[in-house]
Amino acid sequence: MAPIHFELVEEAFKWAGYKLEVLPSVDKNAIDEGLKYVNNDACYPSIIVVGQLMSALKSGKYDLNNTSVIISQTGEDVGQPTILDS
DSSP states (O other), X not given: OOHHHHXXXXXXXXXXXXXXXXXXXXOHHHHHHHHHHSOTTSOHHHHHHHHHHHHHHHTTOSOGGXXXXXXXXXXXXXXXXXXXXX
């Protein structure tokens, strides 16, 4: 998916009544966090995606009892993880 698609998906979810947040671009913290939870022989994109999700969930910004996580796709470009907070 191209970055413009993430904006469209985010708006579509909002229209359907969900609070969807596309997580920001990768930073060093996301990589470090991913390395804590993913075996280091896994592909680099999976380390990044898990790191982004874990950083977001551990940030205290989300109600963990009422939050879902979705991942669009991974491949040549890292899939953009998102948080659903209903």
